[in-house]
Amino acid sequence: MSDFELHNYFRSSTSVRVRAALNLKGLSYDYIPLALLKGEHASAAHLALNPSGLVPTLVTPEGPLPQSMAILEWLNEVHPAPPILPADPWGRARVRSLAQIVAADIHPVNNLRILQHLETTYGVDAAGKAAWFRTWANAGMQALETRLAREDETGTFCHGDTVTIADLCLYAQVLNNARFEVDMTNYPTITRIHAACMNVPALADAAPANQPDAV
Amino acid sequence: MSDFELHNYFRSSTSVRVRAALNLKGLSYDYIPLALLKGEHASAAHLALNPSGLVPTLVTPEGPLPQSMAILEWLNEVHPAPPILPADPWGRARVRSLAQIVAADIHPVNNLRILQHLETTYGVDAAGKAAWFRTWANAGMQALETRLAREDETGTFCHGDTVTIADLCLYAQVLNNARFEVDMTNYPTITRIHAACMNVPALADAAPANQPDAV
Structure with a gap:
């Protein structure tokens, strides 16, 4: 059960x-x-x-x-x-703010239904859809990288050394970025945190390739 | 100060x-x-x-x-x-879930930067941008209306009779919808809640027309 x-x-x-x-x-x-x-x-x-x-x-x-x-x-x-938000209000605010860069500014604009609409309404081809995806992924990744690199609270993960909601959004987006060949060279902090996430079995197990409907 | x-x-x-x-x-x-x-x-x-x-x-x-x-x-x-989230976890979950229909599924896709990109990259004109806006506004409004109309927790506002985060998202989106002439006929519950929101001075005062930079 x-x-x-x-x-x-x-x-x-x-x-x-x-x-x-x-x-x-x-x-x-x-x-x-x-x-x-x-x-x-x-x-x-x-x-x-x-x-x-x-x-x-x-x-x-x-x-x-x-x-x-x-x-x-x-x-x-x-x-x-285990908690996926910090214990203090300002820490929670920071984690939610970082998470929203992915959850509000990147993901919704690049969702499957949007890419399909670009194709059916404006005739955007696969290369054009990938360019669209990269435009918004890069805008958000640049902002996220800047914050993670300069803010003292960043640790092994986005906020200290435990996984928070910000990491869940980050690593899922980075997995998605790979499908559209987003160049991650300029995002070393994100890349480092993504690698740390993929070393956590709970997160690695949740990746697309490990699901029963993966093709 | x-x-x-x-x-x-x-x-x-x-x-x-x-x-x-x-x-x-x-x-x-x-x-x-x-x-x-x-x-x-x-x-x-x-x-x-x-x-x-x-x-x-x-x-x-x-x-x-x-x-x-x-x-x-x-x-x-x-x-x-006053609280803008319910006291119980399931109530908070419902409010956040309703709010996200606007905050994740409607607003980011219709943001100014997206509409500008459609114009500069694909030559979409003002009518086309309005059609794009209405596509995603209607998709989200339809889902929000369905939930608000059928779920028992809906009251004067989205969740009971006090303003929550869901109402803040709803009324701000409805104000925005008017600029793009979204037909609200099919969303009577949303329209009723929006009217209730506009009767709250704190919310009416926050509307675009009442700001110092309004044009």
């Missing part, structure tokens, strides 16, 4: 974040794959759980919960060990 | 969210306008505060804090009255 159902997709970076948090906290879940390229996220059954038709949705004993950032906060509140 | 400096822009919906929260909590702030259309957000002085070059940034006694969603959470932690 699992604690949760996770309706998700192997390659979705927002799904990666949630899988990693569940793993870190030792919570079990049934993996429910939704093949986005086949439109399974737009099925009536999935829209009943999540009217946005996006992934991931965590089905909990209290009901379905869409939106990865809301899921991470809730998991941390009801299953606090 | 003000409690904070808010580096922001009158029309920015993420700035509206933060101004409304500061007003609700009775916190004073110096309004520092950044004329986005003149590129003031990309100045060296602003990038020193916020390397993303986006608005808003709240300058606090502890340092500068970019990212509106991180700012709202921090303000609520350090100035808890």
